Structure formats: C-alpha cells, structure tokens
Amino acid sequence: MSTAKxxxxxxxxxxxFIDVFFAGARKGLGIGFNTIMPAMVMGxxxxxxxxxxxxxxxLATVFAPVMGLFGLxxxxxxxxxxxxxAKAAGAAAAANLYTAGVIxxxxxxxxxxxxxxxxxxxxxxxxxxxVSEANPKLTPIFFAIPLIDSAVGMIIxxxxxxxxxxx
Amino acid sequence: MSTEQAMKQKPVVTWKGWLALxxxxxxxxxxxxxxxxxxxxxxxxDFNTMVGSFGVDADGVNFQGKxxxxxxxxxMFTITLVPGCIxxxxxxxxxxxxxxxxxxxxxxxxxxxxxxxxxxxxxxAFINALNSSDIAxxxxxxxxxxxxITDDERSVFVAYQYAGSAPIGNMIGTQAALLPIINLAxxxxxxxxxxxxxxxxxxxRIYLKMTKKSRTAKEAK
Numbered sequence: 001m002s003t004a005k006x007x008x009x010x011x012x013x014x015x016x017f018i019d020v021f022f023a024g025a026r027k028g029l030g031i032g033f034n035t036i037m038p039a040m041v042m043g044x045x046x047x048x049x050x051x052x053x054x055x056x057x058x059l060a061t062v063f064a065p066v067m068g069l070f071g072l073x074x075x076x077x078x079x080x081x082x083x084x085x086a087k088a089a090g091a092a093a094a095a096n097l098y099t100a101g102v103i104x105x106x107x108x109x110x111x112x113x114x115x116x117x118x119x120x121x122x123x124x125x126x127x128x129x130x131v132s133e134a135n136p137k138l139t140p141i142f143f144a145i146p147l148i149d150s151a152v153g154m155i156i157x158x159x160x161x162x163x164x165x166x167x
Numbered sequence: 168m169s170t171e172q173a174m175k176q177k178p179v180v181t182w183k184g185w186l187a188l189x190x191x192x193x194x195x196x197x198x199x200x201x202x203x204x205x206x207x208x209x210x211x212x213d214f215n216t217m218v219g220s221f222g223v224d225a226d227g228v229n230f231q232g233k234x235x236x237x238x239x240x241x242x243m244f245t246i247t248l249v250p251g252c253i254x255x256x257x258x259x260x261x262x263x264x265x266x267x268x269x270x271x272x273x274x275x276x277x278x279x280x281x282x283x284x285x286x287x288x289x290x291x292a293f294i295n296a297l298n299s300s301d302i303a304x305x306x307x308x309x310x311x312x313x314x315x316i317t318d319d320e321r322s323v324f325v326a327y328q329y330a331g332s333a334p335i336g337n338m339i340g341t342q343a344a345l346l347p348i349i350n351l352a353x354x355x356x357x358x359x360x361x362x363x364x365x366x367x368x369x370x371x372r373i374y375l376k377m378t379k380k381s382r383t384a385k386e387a388k
Contacts, residue, residue, distance in 0.1 A: 017261050024260025025253045031340045032249035037242070040344065044241030087341035092241060095344035109349040109356075112342055116360050117331040119341065124300055124332050131304035133311070134325040135318055141374070145367040146330035153363040157351075160359075166350055 036088050043082050043092025050078055070110060070154040071167060075102050079111050080118070080150075087119030106166045113153030118146040178291075180273050184266025188274070191262050195335075197352020214353065215346075218251040248343040255339040259298075268294050282365050284372050285324050288315045292324070300332040319375045327368035331360045 050056040056075055064074035075097060083090025094111040097103045103111070121143065129142050161167045190212075193199055199212035210216045221229040231243045276290035283289075289310060296303035307328070311321045331337075334357050338346075346353060 015264075017264070020264045021257040021261050023257075024263075025257030027260070028253035028256030029249065031256065032245065032252040035340060036248060036252065036343060037245045039341070040245045040248075041238045041241040044236075044244070045238050048237040087337055088344070091342045091344040092244070095244065095348060096240075098348050105348050106350055108345055109351055112345045112349055112356060113360065113363070115342060115345065116334065116337060117363055119331070119337070121329075124329060128300050128304045128329045128332060129325055131301070132307040132321065132325050132328075134307075135322050138322055138326075138371070141371055142326060142329055145326050145371060148370065149330045149363040149367040152366055153359065156359060156363070161350060164350070 039086040039088030040092040042086065043089035044096055046082055046089065047078060047093050047096045070151070071158045072107055072110060072154075073102060076107065076111060080114055083115045083119045084121055086123070087115055090115035090119055106161045109161060110154050110157045113157055114150035117153050118150040121146055178269040178272055180270045181266050184270035187262040187265035187267035188270040191259075191267055192354065194258070195352070195357065196354035198354075200352070214255070218254055221247065244344065251346070252339065252343055259335075259339070268298075271297070283323055283327055283368055285316060285320045289324060296328045296333065298333055298336040300328065303328055303333075319379070322375060323368050323372045326371045327364050330367050331364050334360045334364070 047056075050059065056078065059077050060074035062074065063077040067074050067076050070076075076094075079090050079093045079097065082093040091112070094103070094108050094115060098105065098108045125142070129139070134142070158167065193212040194214045194217075197213065197215070199209050200216060202209045223229050226233075229247065231240075231247055235243060272290045272294045275293060276287040279285050279287055279289055279293060289307075292303045292306035292310065295306060304325075307316075307321060307324055310316045311318065316324065338353055338357050338360075349356065351359075
C-alpha cells in the first residue's frame with residue numbers, strides 16, 4: 001500500500017484494490033441516481049416546458065445576437081439558464097438540444113464550458129465562498145468571474161474547433 | 168497527523184503514485200483512442216473505449232429509443248450514463264489510493280505562486296479542489312486561520328475554486344450527458360476549464376493589486 005496516506009483515508013486493515021474499486025464504484029452509482037438523475041429530469045422537463053409553452057422560440061429570437069457571438073443559436077440560452085441552477089441540468093439541456101437537432105456536436109462542445117464554469121453558482125456560493133469565509137465585500141465579483149470565464153471559455157473552444165476545421 | 172501538518176509537509180510519493188498519475192492522464196486525455204492494427208491493444212488506456220457502448224437494434228438505436236421527450240426521456244438518458252459514472256468513480260478511487268493525488272500535489276505545488284500568486288502551502292487544497300469543492304473550501308479557511316495566506320490570497324484562491332468547481336469530479340459526475348457528444352476528449356476539456364478558472368482568478372488578483380493602496384488607506388482612516 002502507498003505510504004502517503006491522508007489521515008481520513010488511512011485504512012484500519014489492509015484493503016485490496018477490488019474492495020477499493022467497489023467502494024468508489026458504489027459512490028459512482030450513488031452519483032448517477034442521486035445527483036445526475038434529478039438534475040437530468042429537471043433539465044429535460046425545463047426544455048420540454050420551454051418548448052411546449054413557446055418560450056423557446058421567443059428565447060431563440062431574443063438571444064440569437066448574443067449567442068451568435070459564441071457561434072451558438074438563440075435556443076442555447078436555455079442551456080445557460082439550466083446550468084446556472086445545476087451543472088448536470090445544463091448538460092442535460094444541451095444534450096437534449098443536440099438530440100433534437102437544434103445544435104451540432106461542435107456547438108455542444110462549446111456549451112460544455114459554461115455548463116461547468118458557470119454551473120451550480122447558487123449552491124456552490126454557500127459551499128465554497130461562505131465556507132472559506134472569503135471577503136463578503138467581493139461577492140459581486142465572485143459572481144461575475146464565472147460568467148466572464150464562461151464567455152472566454154466558449155470563445156476559446158470556438159477558436160479551437162474552427163482551427164480543427166469542425167466549425 | 169493533523170490537517171495543518173499535512174498542508175505544510177511535503178507528501179511522500181511512491182512510484183505507484185506517479186504511475187497512477189500517468190495512468191489518469193492517459194485515460195482521460197483521449198490520446199489512446201482509435202488505434203488500429205498492431206497498436207490496437209493501446210486502446211485499453213482510453214476511458215471511453217473501456218466504458219464501451221450499448222447494443223443497438225436494427226435501426227441503430229439503443230434501448231433509450233428515439234424521439235422521447237420530457238422527464239421520461241431524461242430518465243432513460245440518465246440510465247445510459249450510469250455505467251460510465253460507476254466505472255470512472257471506482258477507477259478514480261483506486262488511483263487515489265495508489266497515491267495519485269500526492270503525486271499531483273508534488274507536481275503542481277511549485278506552479279501555484281506564478282499562476283495564482285498563492286504559496287505552495289495551498290497545494291493540498293488546490294489538488295482537493297480538482298475533485299471536490301467542500302474539502303478544498305474548508306482547507307482554504309484553515310490556511311487563512313493559520314496565517315498561511317492573506318485575505319487577498321484567499322479571495323483569489325476562492326475565485327479560482329468557485330468558477331467551474333471541482334473540474335475533474337464534476338466533469339465525470341455532471342457532464343456525463345455531453346461527454347459522448349463533444350468533439351474533444353475529457354482531458355483537454357478539463358485542461359481548458361482550468362485555464363479559464365486561472366484566467367478569472369487572475370482578473371481578481373489584478374483588481375486586488377490595483378485597489379490595494381486605496382483599501383489600506385480606507386482601513387487606516
């Protein structure tokens with residue numbers, strides 16, 4: 001066994017790699033059903049609601065110029081809304097738009113950036129910014145940075161994909 | 168060993184740790200995919216090849232079917248993602264136990280000062296922040312309480328952690344839906360996200376540097 005153990009990870013008895021793998025795999029199963037499943041259902045229902053209500057068409061028209069900067073159709077704005085609530089919901093919304101033929105694979109690649117970079121901002125504000133007791137005066141900046149990062153990330157990926165000849 | 172000691176101490180890295188780090192980089196980089204002929208066995212080092220694919224019916228559709236909508240389609244889609252998630256988490260646990268994180272800590276600690284302007288003592292928190300947001304946030308608070316980083320350094324570090332939190336863990340755990348679709352492999356995507364995180368944190372770093380004089384003057388009043 002490795003000699004570099006963190007106190008929390010130090011096993012009481014010798015574990016073999018199969019047990020370790022099973023322990024991690026069980027975590028993965030939990031993540032799949034407890035984290036991804038609710039977010040995925042939310043993402044799909046949100047997209048369904050936007051589609052059925054006709055709001056999606058409005059979003060598509062209104063946000064087309066902004067999203068166009070990133071090489072995306074206006075509908076992709078729904079992905080950003082979903083991502084803001086949960087990273088997985090953003091990914092679900094993007095996957096849904098891809099399956100429906102609204103966005104292409106390169107556009108889905110671009111959308112992964114905001115799904116991660118500006119994902120779950122409300123929930124993680126408590127879990128990261130508040131827990132670390134960072135300077136509360138900087139709160140607006142802490143919120144602005146992920147949005148800036150997302151914009152930069154989308155542009156970078158767009159440039160890479162264009163260079164690869166995919167866009 | 169207390170957490171404080173763990174943060175100051177340079178971790179012991181065994182050859183297994185370096186091997187684990189190397190394997191992790193290979194698996195998630197996407198470099199070992201699509202080999203043919205004599206090099207075909209190398210595909211074993213590719214994450215997506217190991218996750219494999221579902222069987223399809225005559226129309227080339229898997230059990231999820233076509234044209235589903237709403238919650239039901241979301242449910243079926245999630246089922247298709249769970250195997251990759253189970254495998255990735257189990258595999259990551261083995262690599263972690265082999266000492267992958269300690270190796271990463273030794274490898275990354277020296278670059279923290281130039282890229283984020285924070286001391287090497289943040290290495291443990293930095294590495295933890297790749298995989299989980301909660302442990303890193305607690306460690307960051309502790310670093311400040313122990314006087315190892317200033318308030319400004321903490322702000323920059325928190326800005327780094329907050330955007331795209333836990334890039335490796337969340338890429339596997341939350342972006343599973345997009346991974347089979349996207350044009351780039353998981354490794355390069357994670358790298359790009361980290362680059363953007365560092366970029367954003369440096370915006371705050373510059374802002375804090377520029378306003379430092381006026382802020383100290385204000386506090387002095």
